[in-house]
Amino acid sequence: MSNLDRDAVPSLCGGRGFVVTEPVRELLSPRNVKLGESTEVRRLLPNLGRRMVGAWCFVDHYGPDDIADEPGMQVPPHPHMGLQTVSWLHEGEVLHRDSTGSLQTIRPRQLGLMTSGRAISHSEESPREHARLLHGAQLWVALPDAHRHTDPRFEFHAELPRVTAPGLTATVLLGTLDTATSPGTTYTPLVGADLTLAAGTDVRLPLERDFEYAVLAMSGEAHVDGVPLVPGSMLYLGCGRDELPLRADSDAGLMLLGGEPFEEELIMFWNWIGRSQEEIEQARRDWMEGTRFGEVEGYDGAPLPAPALPSVPLKPRGRVR
Numbered sequence: 001m002s003n004l005d006r007d008a009v010p011s012l013c014g015g016r017g018f019v020v021t022e023p024v025r026e027l028l029s030p031r032n033v034k035l036g037e038s039t040e041v042r043r044l045l046p047n048l049g050r051r052m053v054g055a056w057c058f059v060d061h062y063g064p065d066d067i068a069d070e071p072g073m074q075v076p077p078h079p080h081m082g083l084q085t086v087s088w089l090h091e092g093e094v095l096h097r098d099s100t101g102s103l104q105t106i107r108p109r110q111l112g113l114m115t116s117g118r119a120i121s122h123s124e125e126s127p128r129e130h131a132r133l134l135h136g137a138q139l140w141v142a143l144p145d146a147h148r149h150t151d152p153r154f155e156f157h158a159e160l161p162r163v164t165a166p167g168l169t170a171t172v173l174l175g176t177l178d179t180a181t182s183p184g185t186t187y188t189p190l191v192g193a194d195l196t197l198a199a200g201t202d203v204r205l206p207l208e209r210d211f212e213y214a215v216l217a218m219s220g221e222a223h224v225d226g227v228p229l230v231p232g233s234m235l236y237l238g239c240g241r242d243e244l245p246l247r248a249d250s251d252a253g254l255m256l257l258g259g260e261p262f263e264e265e266l267i268m269f270w271n272w273i274g275r276s277q278e279e280i281e282q283a284r285r286d287w288m289e290g291t292r293f294g295e296v297e298g299y300d301g302a303p304l305p306a307p308a309l310p311s312v313p314l315k316p317r318g319r320v321r
Contacts, residue, residue: 021238021239022238022239022240023225023237023238023239023240023241024236024237025226025227025235025236025237026049026050026236026237026238027227027233027234027236028044028045028214028233028234028235028236029047029233030042030043030044030061030232030233030234031043031048035075039072039074039134040062041060041061041138042060042061042062042232043059044059044060044061044216044233044234045057045058045059045234046268047234050236052142052261052262053212053213053214053236053257053258053259054188054189054190054211054212054257054258054259054260054261054262055141055142055144055188055190055259056139056140056142056190056214056257056258056259057083057140057141057142057262057266057268057273058083058138058139058140058268059138059216059257060137060138060139061137061216061218061231061232062134062135062136062137062138063090063091063092063133063134063135064090064091064133064135064219065133065134065135066132067092067126067132067133067134068132071125071126072125072126072130073094073124073126073134074125074126074301075123075124075125076299076302076304077099077121077122077123077295077296077299077301077303077304078121078122078123078271078303078304079119079120079121079272079283079286079293079306080116080119080120080121080271080272081116081117081118081119081120081148081272081273081274081283082116082143082148082266082272082273082274083116083140083141083142083143083148083273084113084114084116084140084141084143084187085112085113085116085138085139085140086111086112086113086138086139086140086141086173086174086192087106087113087114087124087136087138088111088112088136088137088138088173088194088255089106089107089108089109089110089134089135089136090109090135090136090218090219090253091108091131091133091134091135091136092108092126092130092131092133092136093105093106093107094106094112094126094136095124095125095126095127096114096122096124096154097122097123097124097296097297097298097299098114098120098121098123098154098294099120099121099122099152099293099295099296100120100152100153100154100294101297102114102122102154102156103298104154105127109160109171109194110156110157110158110160111155111156111157111160111173111174111182111184112154112155112156113154113155113156113157113174113184114152114153114154115143115150115152115153115154115155115185116143116152117143117147117148117149117150117151117153118149118150118151118292119152119283119286119292119294120152120293120294121287121293121294121295121296121303122296123296123299125299135218135219137218139192139257140273141174141186141187141188141190142262142264142266142268142273143187143273144187144188144262145264145275146187147187148273152294153185155183155184155185157182157183157184160172160173160182160183161180161182162180163177163178163179163180163193165203166201166203167197167198167200167201167202167203167248168197168198168203168205168246169195169196170193170194170195170205170256171193171194171196172192172193173193173194174186174190174191174192175189175190175191175192175259176191177191177205177206177256178206188259188260188262189259190211190257190258190259191208191211191256191257191259192255192257192258193255193256194253194255195246195253195254195255195256196252196253197220197222197246197248197251197252197253197254198248198251199248199249199250199251200248200249201246201247202245202246203246203247204243204244204245204246205246205256206242206243207241207242207244207258208258209239209240209242210239210260211259211260212236212237212238212258212259212260213236213237213238213241213244213256213258214234214235214236214257214258215229215235215237215254215255215257216233216254217229217230217232217233217234217235217252217253217254218231218252218253218254218255219231219252219253220248220252221248221250221252222246222247222248222252222254223246223247223249224237224244224246224254225237225245226245229254239261244256266316267279267280267314267315267316269309269314270306270307272284275316276314276316277313277314277315280309281309284306284309287306288305288306
């Protein structure tokens with residue numbers, strides 16, 4: 001799933017000017033965004049007050065949605081550049097196709113990781129025969145300048161390492177948490193982990209002091225560093241933490257996102273991340289003319305047209321608005 005907003009606006013993010021260098025508790029409220037005809041998501045990043053957490057630059061939470069009598073997720077072919085997409089499910093399944101020829105069904109707690117590099121296009125859809133419920137998150141990771149023109153590729157990892165403690169199971173999507181390291185390819189120091197907490201859990205999760213962190217609430221109710229989180233909300237935590245207190249009165253699911261603050265300043269428009277207006281303009285021309293981004297074979301439908309560019313100049317700057 002990606003940014004299908006037809007009234008897309010540029011997000012100007014990156015740089016260290018607004019990194020919170022000490023622990024904070026900054027609650028981010030979602031913005032509801034309609035994707036297609038049947039799926040609504042809660043967008044946490046980019047947010048009005050915060051654009052990035054480490055290299056994580058885009059976070060959508062969706063579901064649980066009852067799609068038993070509906071087509072479910074239907075995201076037509078669309079382009080990406082300069083980023084990685086992370087597909088993560090708690091319930092349901094998503095069929096991924098892309099212009100490198102990848103065809104993969106992704107199921108709960110399996111990692112679908114697509115590196116766009118210089119250019120890729122893909123589609124995502126619920127299989128014709130699908131589970132009743134669909135619940136998950138879609139996340140993007142910004143690629144640093146040294147790697148953003150790399151060859152596009154797709155990785156699928158059905159098995160991922162875990163960290164356990166009494167009442168806690170942490171599945172490591174990307175990067176390293178405690179002693180567990182994901183097989184997923186990363187280009188900056190970061191971590192992404194899915195946290196499952198049993199009712200009555202009261203634990204402390206080890207963290208890296210130089211990373212900034214945020215926690216996305218997926219299900220249930222949990223307290224993160226004393227702050228209660230409900231599903232679809234995100235708590236930004238800043239830097240300077242060695243550990244994170246977690247408590248759950250009921251079964252709960254969270255996602256931990258973190259990384260070294262991303263130094264480079266970016267322009268994110270629609271499904272592209274670039275460094276200048278000229279790059280974004282060229283990407284739009286290439287997509288609309290059917291060049292560079294390749295073709296997604298097998299999807300029953302037309303590709304998405306790109307939205308119009310804004311009338312104001314695009315300039316990369318800042319991490320917050």
